Amino acid sequence: MKPGRISPSTVARLPIYIKGLQVLARAGESPVSSERLAQVTGVGAPRIRRDLSYLGALGTPGVGYDVKELLGVISRCVGLSRSWPVALAGYGSLGAALTVYGGFADRNFQVAAVFDSDPRRIGLKVGDLEVLPPARLPAIIKEKEISIAIIASQADSAQYWADMLVKAGVTSLLNFAPVTLRVPRGVEVRSVDLTSEIQMLSFHETMKRTNGTSGSLHIGDGRHLSDSMGDK
Amino acid sequence: MKPGRISPSTVARLPIYIKGLQVLARAGESPVSSERLAQVTGVGAPRIRRDLSYLGALGTPGVGYDVKELLGVISRCVGLSRSWPVALAGYGSLGAALTVYGGFADRNFQVAAVFDSDPRRIGLKVGDLEVLPPARLPAIIKEKEISIAIIASQADSAQYWADMLVKAGVTSLLNFAPVTLRVPRGVEVRSVDLTSEIQMLSFHETMKRTNGTSGSLHIGDGRHLSDSMGDK
DNA sequence: TTTTGTGAAATGATTCACAGCC
DNA sequence: GGCTGTGAATCATTTCACAAAA
Numbered sequence: 201m202k203p204g205r206i207s208p209s210t211v212a213r214l215p216i217y218i219k220g221l222q223v224l225a226r227a228g229e230s231p232v233s234s235e236r237l238a239q240v241t242g243v244g245a246p247r248i249r250r251d252l253s254y255l256g257a258l259g260t261p262g263v264g265y266d267v268k269e270l271l272g273v274i275s276r277c278v279g280l281s282r283s284w285p286v287a288l289a290g291y292g293s294l295g296a297a298l299t300v301y302g303g304f305a306d307r308n309f310q311v312a313a314v315f316d317s318d319p320r321r322i323g324l325k326v327g328d329l330e331v332l333p334p335a336r337l338p339a340i341i342k343e344k345e346i347s348i349a350i351i352a353s354q355a356d357s358a359q360y361w362a363d364m365l366v367k368a369g370v371t372s373l374l375n376f377a378p379v380t381l382r383v384p385r386g387v388e389v390r391s392v393d394l395t396s397e398i399q400m401l402s403f404h405e406t407m408k409r410t411n412g413t414s415g416s417l418h419i420g421d422g423r424h425l426s427d428s429m430g431d432k
Numbered sequence: 433m434k435p436g437r438i439s440p441s442t443v444a445r446l447p448i449y450i451k452g453l454q455v456l457a458r459a460g461e462s463p464v465s466s467e468r469l470a471q472v473t474g475v476g477a478p479r480i481r482r483d484l485s486y487l488g489a490l491g492t493p494g495v496g497y498d499v500k501e502l503l504g505v506i507s508r509c510v511g512l513s514r515s516w517p518v519a520l521a522g523y524g525s526l527g528a529a530l531t532v533y534g535g536f537a538d539r540n541f542q543v544a545a546v547f548d549s550d551p552r553r554i555g556l557k558v559g560d561l562e563v564l565p566p567a568r569l570p571a572i573i574k575e576k577e578i579s580i581a582i583i584a585s586q587a588d589s590a591q592y593w594a595d596m597l598v599k600a601g602v603t604s605l606l607n608f609a610p611v612t613l614r615v616p617r618g619v620e621v622r623s624v625d626l627t628s629e630i631q632m633l634s635f636h637e638t639m640k641r642t643n644g645t646s647g648s649l650h651i652g653d654g655r656h657l658s659d660s661m662g663d664k
Numbered sequence: 665t666t667t668t669g670t671g672a673a674a675t676g677a678t679t680c681a682c683a684g685c686c
Numbered sequence: 687g688g689c690t691g692t693g694a695a696t697c698a699t700t701t702c703a704c705a706a707a708a
Contacts, residue, residue, distance in 0.1 A: 209677060211635055215628035219610060233689065242612050246679055253691055261690040262686040279634035286630070297529040301626055309630055348633050371640065372633035374626075378451060380474045388636040390629045394533060394606075396447035397622045398518070398541055401580050401604035402511035403443055404620040408603065441699065465667060478701055485669055493668040493707040 206277075210251045214278050216241050217248070221271040230267035231260070285312030287346045287370065289361040290353030291321050291331050294376060298352055299326060309348075313340050317357065334364060341368035348372040355379045362389075438509075442483045446510050448473050449480070453503040462499035463492070517544030519578045519602065521593040522585030523553050523563050526608055530584055531558055541580075545572045549589065566596060573600035580604045587611045594621075 220241040224232055234252075238245040252258055252265070255273055259265040275281065286309050288295055299311050314331045316322060324331045332340065340346075349370045351361050358377030365373065366387055375381055375391040383389055452473040456464055466484075470477040484490055484497070487505055491497040507513065518541050520527055531543050546558045549566050556563045564572065572578075581602045583593050590609035597605065598619055607613055607623040615621055 207677075211632055212628075214635065215625070215631045216612060218631070219612065219628075235689085240612070242614070244679075246681095247677090249690065250678080250692080257691070259690050260686065261684070262688050264689065277635065277638070278631045279638035280631070284630075284634050284637070293529040293532050297525040298626065300525050306627075309634070347637050348630065350630075372636050374629050374633060380448065380451065380472070382474070386640075388633060390632060392624050392626075392629060393447070394530065394624075395538075396444075396451075397606050397624060398516075398580065398582075399447040399450070399510045399512070400443055400622055401606060401620060402516050402540070403446065403509065404604050405516070405579050406509070406511035408618075439699075467667085476701080478703095479699090481667090481669065482700080489669075491668050494666045495708070496667065 206254050210254055211278075213241075213243055213247075213251055214274055216243060217251070217274055218271065218278070218280075221267055221274070224267050225271055231264035232267050232270075233264040234259070236264070280308045283307060284309050284348055285344050285346045286310065287313045287315065287337075287341060287349040287365065289315050289349060289351045289365065290357070290377075291316040291324065291326070292352065292354075295350075295352035296326075298350060298376075312344050312346055313337075315361075316353075337364055338368040341365065341370060346370060348374070350374045350376070351381075352376045438486050442486055443510075445473075445475055445479075445483055446506055448475060449483070449506055450503065450510070450512075453499055453506070456499050457503055463496035464499050464502075465496040466491075468496070512540045515539060516541050516580055517576050517578045518542065519545045519547065519569075519573060519581040519597065521547045521581060521583045521597065522589070522609075523548040523556065523558070524584065524586070527582075527584035528558075530582060530608075544576050544578055545569075547593075548585075569596055570600040573597065573602060578602060580606070582606045582608070583613075584608045 217237070220237060221232075223240060224230065224237075229236075234245040234248045237243075237248055241248070249259075252270070255277055258270055258273060288299065288311050291314050295314070295316075299314070311326070311329070314326050314329055315334060315337055316331050317334050321331050322333050341349075347370055349361075349365045349372070351358050351365075351373060353361055355377045358375060358379050359381060362373060362375070362381045362383060366383055371386060372388045373381065373383065373390070375389055376393070378393050378395050381389050381391070449469070452469060453464075455472060456462065456469075461468075466477040466480045469475075469480050473480070481491075484502070487509055490502055490505060520531065520543050523546050527546070527548075531546070543558070543561070546561055546563050547566060547569055548554060548563050553563050554565050573581075579602055581593075581597045581604070583590050583597075583605060585593055587609045590607060590611050591613060594605060594607070594613045594615060598615055603618060604620045605613065605615065605622070607621055608625070610625045610627050613621050613623070
């Protein structure tokens, strides 16, 4: 494979490996074989070996991978060697839940600014921050050098926030609103949609009831996590 | 293509088509060409035509697809011709936000039972339901014939809920906890993990800063997708 | 003329299988 | 003996390009 280029499917699995390795690290289990890591992550061992080979030769034949070292390499690769300030657009109950949620507890991602256009929410305290109006967005994004933002607004204002965030310099968006965002080239969008996810599940249930009762019918993209299609 | 078999990638796009078609239907735009639908959904026109061909011949050459008819076919296919009772395991702030959210407003999915193991939460009112302890789970799942569940618990109890739900008869799980769930064959799991999603974004940002400044580096799985909930 | 539906080609991802190293 | 890393094979998905339909 071409150096410097890691395939989307592989990128989608790196967080899974991180999660699995963290569990193993806490248990003091090291080294780990691709087979063992396969048990922990649910990803096939050959895929794991190929994915890891993209990050450089990391394992020792006959032994396996050193858990701490591997965790370090993957973490660095996905950018966890630094802390990322994140902007949140939309402070409804989902936005509020997200600020509390565990993902931010690890300190690699910090909510650095919260915006909402509803006057009843502007000024609310969020930890040591407060909810700001859209007018403040461009200056704050630049001042705090924020490049990642989460959109947790209503569907009808999601594109508005996306446009404003991108214009201000944000190049990665995590969208929770149920709309397809239009963004310029070079801006990465990950969308997480409860409706879509649950529809995929009801599709699965519908197939199980319609097609024969074959329990081995396997629908779903295998990605453990959000995605795409291709999820993921 | 083999009848009865729709590829995972296609399934992941059906909700996108539904969303796009709903927009077009509200605008009274019909018929729609694959090219037009491509503009609205961000999915390529040839992919759309092939995906739709899996559902049976639906379009009229030279004209396009009838929006209402197409919406009906896809909706039926993903199981939206009936209503699905859904169980929620874990009633923390995320769980609470999910019950409020838009995804459930369309009445195809209704929260039919809420469970939590924290005594301080058991008994809380959730609409006309109340939060129940794990001991009540098996009977309720059977009684209400629930086959789809959402896990919105902490990471450390997610597997516990998954095991209990599956044993009670649930065959589709939507997991919001940042762990890889182990489930038997035939059980479908979709995982939505804020941490993973945001790590994929920080990977993107890291690559942009590391590799040349090429703005066209395209990471991510291409799913435009979108998804879920607004912030009422 | 417009647009679908689909073989055929191209691209991408996963698995196999084994040489080479510890 | 055990396990990694990887070329080759397999499998899946996407795109191309065009014949047939309206």
